[in-house]
Amino acid sequence: MKTIVETSTKLSKYLLADDVSLTSTATNITVGDPAQFIIGDLNSTTVTITDGVTNAPDDWTGNKYFFDGTAWSANPHWVDPDADEGD
Amino acid sequence: MKYIGNVQSQAESEVYAVASGALPDGKPVVVNSNGTVSVIAQTSATQNIGSEVIYEAGDSSQTAAAYDPSIDRIVIAFMDDDNSQDGTAVVGTVSGDSISFGTPTVFSTAALQTSIGIVYDASAGKVVVFYQGASSHGKARVCTVDPSDNSITFGTEASFNAASTNYIAASYDANAQKTVIQYQHSSTGVAIVGTVSGTDISFGSSTQFSSSNIVYGSNAYDSTAQKVIIAYRGASNYGRARVATISGTSVSFGTEVVFESATSNEMKVSYDANSNRTVIVYSDQGNSNQGTAIVGTVSGTDISFGTAVVFNADTTATTSIVYDSTAKKVVIAYPDGDGDGSDNGKLIVGTVSGTSISFGTPVVFEAGIVGNPSCFISSAFDSTANRCVIAYGDRSDSNKGKAVVFQNTFTSTNLTTENFLGFTNAAYATGQTATIQAGGAINTVDTEVVTIGFLLSAASYDNKSLSVNSSETKPVTIAVSTDGTKLFIAGQTGDAVDQWTLSTPFDVSTGSYDSVTFSYASSAGTNVEGMFFKPDGTKFFLTDDQNKRVYAYTMSSAYNLATTSYDSVSFNIASQASANPKGIAFNSDGTKFFVLGFPSGTATIFQYNLSTAYNIATASYSNNSLNVNSQVSSGGGGIQFNGDDTKFYVSSNSADDIFQYNMTSAGDLSTASYSSVNFRTASQTSAITNFYWGNSGQKLYAMSYSNDTVFQYSTSSSVGGPITAGQQYFVQGDGTIGTTAATPSVIAGTAVSATDLIVKG
Numbered sequence: 001m002k003t004i005v006e007t008s009t010k011l012s013k014y015l016l017a018d019d020v021s022l023t024s025t026a027t028n029i030t031v032g033d034p035a036q037f038i039i040g041d042l043n044s045t046t047v048t049i050t051d052g053v054t055n056a057p058d059d060w061t062g063n064k065y066f067f068d069g070t071a072w073s074a075n076p077h078w079v080d081p082d083a084d085e086g087d
Numbered sequence: 088m089k090y091i092g093n094v095q096s097q098a099e100s101e102v103y104a105v106a107s108g109a110l111p112d113g114k115p116v117v118v119n120s121n122g123t124v125s126v127i128a129q130t131s132a133t134q135n136i137g138s139e140v141i142y143e144a145g146d147s148s149q150t151a152a153a154y155d156p157s158i159d160r161i162v163i164a165f166m167d168d169d170n171s172q173d174g175t176a177v178v179g180t181v182s183g184d185s186i187s188f189g190t191p192t193v194f195s196t197a198a199l200q201t202s203i204g205i206v207y208d209a210s211a212g213k214v215v216v217f218y219q220g221a222s223s224h225g226k227a228r229v230c231t232v233d234p235s236d237n238s239i240t241f242g243t244e245a246s247f248n249a250a251s252t253n254y255i256a257a258s259y260d261a262n263a264q265k266t267v268i269q270y271q272h273s274s275t276g277v278a279i280v281g282t283v284s285g286t287d288i289s290f291g292s293s294t295q296f297s298s299s300n301i302v303y304g305s306n307a308y309d310s311t312a313q314k315v316i317i318a319y320r321g322a323s324n325y326g327r328a329r330v331a332t333i334s335g336t337s338v339s340f341g342t343e344v345v346f347e348s349a350t351s352n353e354m355k356v357s358y359d360a361n362s363n364r365t366v367i368v369y370s371d372q373g374n375s376n377q378g379t380a381i382v383g384t385v386s387g388t389d390i391s392f393g394t395a396v397v398f399n400a401d402t403t404a405t406t407s408i409v410y411d412s413t414a415k416k417v418v419i420a421y422p423d424g425d426g427d428g429s430d431n432g433k434l435i436v437g438t439v440s441g442t443s444i445s446f447g448t449p450v451v452f453e454a455g456i457v458g459n460p461s462c463f464i465s466s467a468f469d470s471t472a473n474r475c476v477i478a479y480g481d482r483s484d485s486n487k488g489k490a491v492v493f494q495n496t497f498t499s500t501n502l503t504t505e506n507f508l509g510f511t512n513a514a515y516a517t518g519q520t521a522t523i524q525a526g527g528a529i530n531t532v533d534t535e536v537v538t539i540g541f542l543l544s545a546a547s548y549d550n551k552s553l554s555v556n557s558s559e560t561k562p563v564t565i566a567v568s569t570d571g572t573k574l575f576i577a578g579q580t581g582d583a584v585d586q587w588t589l590s591t592p593f594d595v596s597t598g599s600y601d602s603v604t605f606s607y608a609s610s611a612g613t614n615v616e617g618m619f620f621k622p623d624g625t626k627f628f629l630t631d632d633q634n635k636r637v638y639a640y641t642m643s644s645a646y647n648l649a650t651t652s653y654d655s656v657s658f659n660i661a662s663q664a665s666a667n668p669k670g671i672a673f674n675s676d677g678t679k680f681f682v683l684g685f686p687s688g689t690a691t692i693f694q695y696n697l698s699t700a701y702n703i704a705t706a707s708y709s710n711n712s713l714n715v716n717s718q719v720s721s722g723g724g725g726i727q728f729n730g731d732d733t734k735f736y737v738s739s740n741s742a743d744d745i746f747q748y749n750m751t752s753a754g755d756l757s758t759a760s761y762s763s764v765n766f767r768t769a770s771q772t773s774a775i776t777n778f779y780w781g782n783s784g785q786k787l788y789a790m791s792y793s794n795d796t797v798f799q800y801s802t803s804s805s806v807g808g809p810i811t812a813g814q815q816y817f818v819q820g821d822g823t824i825g826t827t828a829a830t831p832s833v834i835a836g837t838a839v840s841a842t843d844l845i846v847k848g
Contacts, residue, residue, distance in 0.1 A: 006348070013348045014323070028344075028391070037327070037343035040392045062323040063349050063373055079372065081324040081350045 001053045004029065004039070005067050007046060011075060012067040014039070015053070015060050022049060100528035100846075102508060103520055110515040113533035115818045115835060116523055117506040124508060124521060127822035131498040132473065133749050135760040136434075136452050136491055137184030142177045142478070143191055143488030145169030150488070151205040152467040152478045157212040158234040159471045161186065163478045164194070164203045164216045165488055172198035174218050176230060177488075178237035181472040183751060183758070184492045189237025194228050195244070197221040204257030204306075205465075210264035211283035217257045217268050220244065225252030225270055229286045242286030247279050248272055248293070254319075257281075258306035262313035263333035269296070269304045269317045276301030276319055280336045291336025296329055297321045297343070303369075306331075307356035311363045312385040318346075318354040318367045326351030326369055330388045341388030346381050347395065349373020357408040361415035362439040365390070368398070368406045368419055378403030378421055382442050393442030398435050399423060399449070409466035411436075413473040414497035417444075420452065420464050420477045431455070432464070432479060434493060452491045455483030473497070496763075500820030504831040507818050509846050526848025532824060532835075534810060534842055540784025540803045541729040543736060543747045546766040549786075549799045553595035556795040558585035558604070564618040564670070564725065564777040565790040565797060566627065567593070568646045571782055574598055574797070575648065576790065577618050577629065582608040584618070584627070586648040593782045595799045605651040611638045617670040617725070617777070620646075621677065621701055627651075628703065630671045630682060635661035637671060637682070639703050658703040660684070663693040663712065670725035670777055674732045674754040677701035679709075681756065683719070683726045683737060690719035692726065692737070692748075694756035711756040718746040718761060725777035728754075730784055735759070738778050740792070743769040745778060771798045809841040816844060 004014040004022070016022070016031065023030040024044035031037050050069055057065055057072055064078045107123035110116060116124045146168035153162050161179040166172050174195030179186045197220045204217035213229050220226030225248030228241040253271040260267060266281040276297030281288050299322035306317050314330045315338075321327040326347030329340040350372035358365050365383040370376045378399030383390045399421060406421045417437040424430035432453030437444045463480040475493040480486045509525035510532060524530040555562050559578035566575045571592030577584045586603040589595060607615065607629060617630035624645030629638045639654040660668055664684025673680045677700030682693050694711040697703065715737055722741025728734070732754035738745045747764040750756070768775055772791035779788045785803035806823045810816060816824040818833040824844075836847040 035342045037322075037345060038389075039348060040344040040346050040390075041348050041395065042345075062325065079350075081320075081352075081372065 001056055002049060002051045003053050003056065003067055004042065005048045005050065006042065007048045010066045010068060011063050012060070012065050012072070013042065013047070013062050015056055018051065024049070100525055102523040102525050104508075104523060106515040106517050106519050106521045108517050110511045110521050111533060112511055112514040113531055114511050114822060115824065116508050116511055116521075117501055117503070118508045124523060125501065127500060127502045127818065127820070129498055129500045129821045132494050132496065132751075133760070133762045134450070134496045135184055135494040136450065137186070139453060139481070139489045139491050140186050140188065141487050141489050142179065142188040143167060143175070146486040147480050147488035148463050148486065149199055149201070149203050150463055150465040150478045150480065151203040151216070152465040152476060153205045153207045153214050154467040154469050155207050155214050155232060156470055158232055159469070160232050160234055160237065161467055161469060161476050162205065162214045162230060162232065162239065163465070163488070163490065164205050164218070166199040166203070167191070167193070168486065171196065172200070174199050174203065174216070176216065176239050178232050178239050179476065179490060180237060181469045181474055181476060181492055184474070184494055186476060186490050186492050189239070192239050194230075194241045195220050195226065201253040202255055204255040204268055206257050206259040206266050208259050208266060208283045209261055213283060213286070215257075215266065215281070215283060215288060217247070217255050219252055219255065220246070223251040224249050225255065225268075227281060227288050229283055229288050231286055242288070245288050245290070247281065247290045248277070254302050254304045256304040256306045256317070258308045258315050260308055260313070260315050260333050261310060265333055265336070267306060267315040267317070267331050267333065267338055269306060269319065271301050271304070274300040276304070276321065278317065278331060278338050280333055280338050282336060294338050294340070296340045297327070303352055303354045305354045305356040307358045307365055309358050309365060309385050310360055314385055314388070316356055316358070316365045316383065316385065316390060318356045320351050320354065324350040326354060326367070328367065328383060328390055330385055330390050332388055341390070344390055344392065346383065346392045347371060347373070347379070352376070353405045355406045355408045357410045357417055359410050359417055359439045360412060364439050364442070366408060366417050366437065366439060366444060368408045370403045370406065371395070376402040376404070378406060378419070380419070380437060380444050382439055382444050384442060396444050396446070398437065398446045399433070404430070405464055407464040407466040407477070409468050409475055411468055411475055411495045412470055413499055414495035416495060418466060418475050418493060418495065420466055420479070422464070423449070432477075434477065436495060452477055452493065453479065453481060453489070455481050502818060502820050502831060502833060504833060507833045507835075524846055526846055528846050529839060529843050530846050531842050532810060532844050534808055536805050536807045538785060538803050538805045540782070541734065541780065542784075542802050542804060543745060543766045544764045545804055546787055546800045546802045548771055549801055551594060551596040551799040552771070553587070553598040553797045554795055555585070555587070555797060558587070558600045560795055561792065562776070562790055562795055563616055563792060565779045565788055566618050566620040567779050567781040567788060568620070568624055569622050573646045575618070575620065575627075576797070577615050579613065579615070582606060582613045582615070584648060593786050595788065595797050603648045605640075605648050607638070607640075607653070610653045610657075616668060617682070619671045619673055619680070621673070626701055628671055628673070630660070630668045632667055635659065635664060635668050637680070637703055656704050658695070658706045660693065660695070663708055664691075670738070672726045672728050672735065673701065674728055675730065679754050680706070681726055681735060683724070689714060690716040692756060692759075709756070713748070713756050713759050715746070715748070715761070718744070718765070724775060725779070727778065727780055734762070736778070738775045738789070740774045740776055743767055743773050743775060745775070768798065772796065810838040810844060812838050812840050814838050
């Protein structure tokens with residue numbers, strides 16, 4: 001797996017399969033080739049990408065964990081998103 | 088007439104058109120859509136929020152609003168919780184800063200559980216609602232409004248998704264003349280295209296735009312790119328957007344873009360046609376649920392974003408956004424709080440610049456509890472009334488469905504980049520056929536200097552003052568003659584009006600006491616607080632704090648205080664200004680006067696009407712009053728109108744300020760609101776007891792009680808004057824010409840003399 005970590009906060013924002021290509025520019029990050037989606041609020045200057053991650057938490061969700069390049073730790077401010085059925 | 092260049096004949100440089108409105112000589116004119124011509128003029132308004140109006144007395148939610156410009160009506164769709172959660176719609180008419188409604192009418196008896204999509208289909212001239220119908224399936228109906236009674240009927244219900252359908256949002260694509268609807272289906276995001284025909288709607292095949300679950304979707308149409316932007320909370324609960332392209336009855340999408348890599352809730356989208364940008368507002372759960380906005384730019388089938396900007400640094404449970412095409416700004420409405428019972432409804436105006444957005448000061452539109460995280464606020468822009476309508480459920484009042492009308496501050500002009508025609512060669516009355524000198528002609532332009540007065544926002548101290556200590560040591564009020572040669576003060580030492588002469592008109596530094604005084608102690612008593620002189624100088628009026636009355640006096644020789652006599656006429660204002668009546672001002676024709684008073688310690692303006700101008704024996708209270716305590720507080724003093732009664736001004740000696748109020752109907756206090764314009768005199772004096780305009784508002788005189796001194800300010804600006812040969816000139820939005828490009832940028836031509844200009848071809 002590979003993870004995209006926001007460097008300033010060390011929050012793991014994305015966890016992706018190793019074979020998913022990432023194209024980082026000063027503007028954004030394109031995920032996949034062809035593009036699956038574009039990360040518009042992060043770029044090559046604001047993230048740290050770590051490949052070969054093998055110890056990601058089973059319940060990984062974006063912003064739920066910090067990653068320092070080696071170890072994972074829980075984000076104490078994490079709040080589960082509200083219910084997503086109905087309105 | 089002279090011609091230059093390739094102009095072959097007079098006819099090629101002149102246009103003949105019917106004047107719509109009077110056309111002065113030598114002024115630039117524009118061609119109207121009906122072929123007539125008019126002078127270039129500006130219209131403006133200042134921010135105001137009308138009173139709340141109930142459109143549903145029961146519990147309402149899932150609010151969605153749209154404006155139908157073809158009949159000038161607002162349509163609000165909502166879930167009527169007190170009526171089996173029926174889908175219901177109501178039609179409103181905006182009038183000034185208020186709105187009135189017809190009878191709510193049910194469009195679906197199935198219990199709604201999710202957001203309602205609503206669009207105005209310009210091709211069909213109909214409003215269409217998209218909602219969760221029977222068996223939770225996606226349904227739609229075309230609305231037909233009868234503007235004569237604001238009733239609403241619906242076409243046949245059509246299904247666009249025969250399965251559970253949630254988080255419905257829609258927007259109309261004016262280019263394709265179809266509507267894109269997005270919704271949650273089987274934990275994915277799906278879109279479909281709807282086509283209205285008559286009172287029915289049909290649908291193409293659906294397209295999945297997110298294989299992950301989506302919630303909180305919202306759409307907007309980018310009229311420049313001719314694309315629909317959809318925003319939603321998608322995979323990882325992140326804020327995402329895609330650009331939708333309609334082809335036939337199908338829709339395809341560009342690459343998905345994450346605009347917020349954190350949990351994002353309650354997305355709402357609007358297109359800003361002025362900046363050609365899309366604005367998405369949302370609650371950023373990754374940042375303490377703060378209200379956040381981000382600007383998107385469409386290029387082809389993709390969208391990119393600037394940096395997110397927080398507009399409310401508190402929990403923002405839900406939002407709405409609408410583009411005000413007159414003010415060229417977006418208006419965001421939201422509850423300021425977390426839905427815990429103290430969430431005032433607020434709105435804030437956003438200005439897009441480049442790929443960012445900045446915000447003004449938020450204002451409260453509902454001092455109660457507004458909405459919760461379930462789409463309970465919706466906004467629509469009435470492009471005829473130039474006002475926004477905010478519809479919401481008021482949780483502090485049994486969730487009643489309510490609406491307020493918001494007037495944004497704006498200045499607009501009828502000048503566009505295309506409609507400038509040329510200059511008038513003479514003055515014309517409306518309906519006359521005017522000759523307009525167009526491209527290539529040499530036109531003599533109007534170089535008259537026009538001075539604009541009453542510009543409180545432009546006030547500057549003249550470094551001129553006058554001590555009146557030699558006639559009065561407790562001066563409380565002031566007046567200046569129309570010709571600027573006489574100045575009058577009244578005070579509480581002499582209990583008299585004192586007359587001074589200004590040897591240079593309107594220049595207080597040239598003042599000298601005339602040793603002429605008129606004692607009013609036997610009539611108005613010893614606590615006079617306000618004074619107003621009739622502009623022709625034959626009458627003046629005083630207010631007093633002892634008997635709380637207005638008194639009238641006559642000068643047999645204009646502005647000659649030595650010829651004064653009491654009219655033996657007074658008017659009781661104690662029933663309104665029951666405490667501390669202060670300043671008094673008459674409107675321009677003497678048929679109304681306003682008094683500032685402090686009943687129960689609350690600064691309040693009261694309006695009185697006179698059946699005979701300036702005859703207070705014919706006065707009666709109008710039942711119109713305005714609470715100005717937020718600005719004036721306990722130390723208020725003077726009140727004055729501007730020249731055309733569209734504004735009045737109130738001074739406060741506790742704040743050392745003069746405040747400006749605007750009236751949408753001239754001289755009608757019921758239409759007044761604070762303009763957010765004020766001028767502070769603290770640099771000269773900290774105790775203004777009163778003030779007076781002079782020289783048609785070009786001068787302002789502030790009376791200081793503590794200094795026994797009158798301070799003089801300039802409050803005008805000038806436009807016009809000679810032009811310079813060889814200089815290029817631009818048409819300005821106010822109908823003048825200037826050397827700098829205005830917005831829009833329209834070249835008038837190039838000057839060939841101090842008065843003549845070659846009209847741009």
